[in-house]
Amino acid sequence: MPKVKLPRKSTAIDMTAMCDVAFLLLSFFILAAKFKPPENLTVNTPSSVSTKIAPDKDVVMLTIDKDGKVYFSVSDGNKTQKADIIDAVNTAKNLNLTAAEKAAFSKNPSAYIATPFSQLKSYLQKDPDQLKGVSLPGIPAKDSTDNEVVDWVRAAKDAFQGGHMNIIVRGDNASKYPAFQGIIMALKKNDEMKFQIVTNPVAVPKGTELYKQNVATGTKGASGG
């Protein structure tokens, strides 16, 4: 046996520095992440091959839940427009809303309208916590004679005059066509011919026409429509 042993060096690396870097990066990404606003209306949206991002500014959103009920909401950054909308509806329908009730809609970032005009006043008086779990009737939209979505869209159109308004429809997979048809009617009546539907992105199926076109034009994943 050799008398001189090879000096054995430690193979343990001091991981403190690596840990610091890891947590710095982590903090950066946490702060950069924008959290979705709390969804009080959970909706399963269908999928589509479209890759255009849904806008999140100047948005007027019409949500259809799985029972076909229609809800109306406006994006968070448009408080003045929200106030204008609720004022316009108040005067047009003689609802006698107090300033507090109007503020319940215009100041609350996740507020949405879920009742016909007749119940609007009592709906706005309630706290959002009181409404959790309560089944709301939704805005009437299916009957062509009683389509209140028309009034809401008209109020929104006037409030956004001069600016650009993005109309977005966020529907649940299970809702039936009449609710969607009611919304389309309301938009046509207000001469709003362009709108967007929120979908989950999926890849273009291989071998289809659109896929071949994307490959030919070199735009992988970008849709033409």
Added chain:
Amino acid sequence: MAEMDTSGGGGHKKGPGVKKGKKLSTRVDLTPMVDLGFLLITFFIFTTTMSQPTAMRIFLPKDVDKPEEQNKVKASAVLTIMLGKADQIYYYEGDDPAKLQSTNFKGVRDVILDKKRRTDPKDFVVVLKPSADATYKNTVDILDEMSIDEVHRYAMVEISPYEYKLVTTTEQANGIK
């Protein structure tokens, strides 16, 4: 996870290796912590970029009541697709709804492409008629199908009562699905 190395002989060669455990080592192995950190980083990287929902653009045609202003379509070049209950699709070519055929969402692509191949691209039009029993998902899927199959001229219109009756009788004949 991180262990307090009290044996004093395990992970490090520096310092006295003690048999009786009088000198406690305070070295903590941080490797698992770093693994966790990187896992969380990758999670946040993926969720921030993927959290944007996408949107499908829809352009509605203007409703014109005067028949002479309506777009003239060649009846032979038209494929009419009707959406029924339970994700079923009924279609016919031309203007004779009595010759209904049925398919589902998997087969409709072949139907559309087949008709497209046989028709003059200038005249090819697809007319979509969702019935009251169709779901929103059916409607969006068929619109998506239009863009997947590169159908440039299509219209979504109301189903007529006659066609709806044909659809319901076909559904009953096939067993209420």
